[in-house]
Amino acid sequence: MTRAAKRAAHAPSAADKFARRVLAVVTRIPPGRVCTYGDVAAMAGAPGAARAVGNVLAQARLAGVPYHRVIAAAGRLGGYSDLSTKRALLAAEGLDVTRAAVRRFEQVRWPGRRPR
DNA sequence: CCGATGACCACCT
DNA sequence: CAGGTGGCCATCG
Numbered sequence: 001m002t003r004a005a006k007r008a009a010h011a012p013s014a015a016d017k018f019a020r021r022v023l024a025v026v027t028r029i030p031p032g033r034v035c036t037y038g039d040v041a042a043m044a045g046a047p048g049a050a051r052a053v054g055n056v057l058a059q060a061r062l063a064g065v066p067y068h069r070v071i072a073a074a075g076r077l078g079g080y081s082d083l084s085t086k087r088a089l090l091a092a093e094g095l096d097v098t099r100a101a102v103r104r105f106e107q108v109r110w111p112g113r114r115p116r
Numbered sequence: 117c118c119g120a121t122g123a124c125c126a127c128c129t
Numbered sequence: 130c131a132g133g134t135g136g137c138c139a140t141c142g
Contacts, residue, residue, distance in 0.1 A: 050137080
């Protein structure tokens with residue numbers, strides 16, 4: 001189809017672009033590792049937009065994206081459609097999860113923060 | 117353009 | 130350690 005038609009079909013809004021970048025980053029987080037909303041924001045090219053990242057994840061419905069690997073600062077769990085599920089998923093990946101946080105957070109944080 | 121919203125964040129009580 | 134406060138940011142109406 002023509003370029004004009006293509007653009008008319010689905011014009012890539014600025015909003016979608018931001019969301020795409022955020023989801024792209026989240027998809028790269030390996031199992032057993034986690035990132036904070038702030039980390040994702042920075043990696044997505046929008047340092048300081050941690051809150052905006054939360055908004056994206058809260059709306060995203062794409063499959064194959066490990067949303068549960070994105071937690072709040074200091075290893076606290078943060079939000080999720082169902083917190084008990086988030087805990088279960090993280091625990092299933094070998095993480096030590098307490099009522100409201102991931103233990104040894106700095107050691108499972110991704111990308112590696114030069115441990116030791 | 118402005119104000120409201122939210123899966124945040126740092127800081128202070 | 131539980132709450133409250135002010136600030137930040139992208140989106141949406």
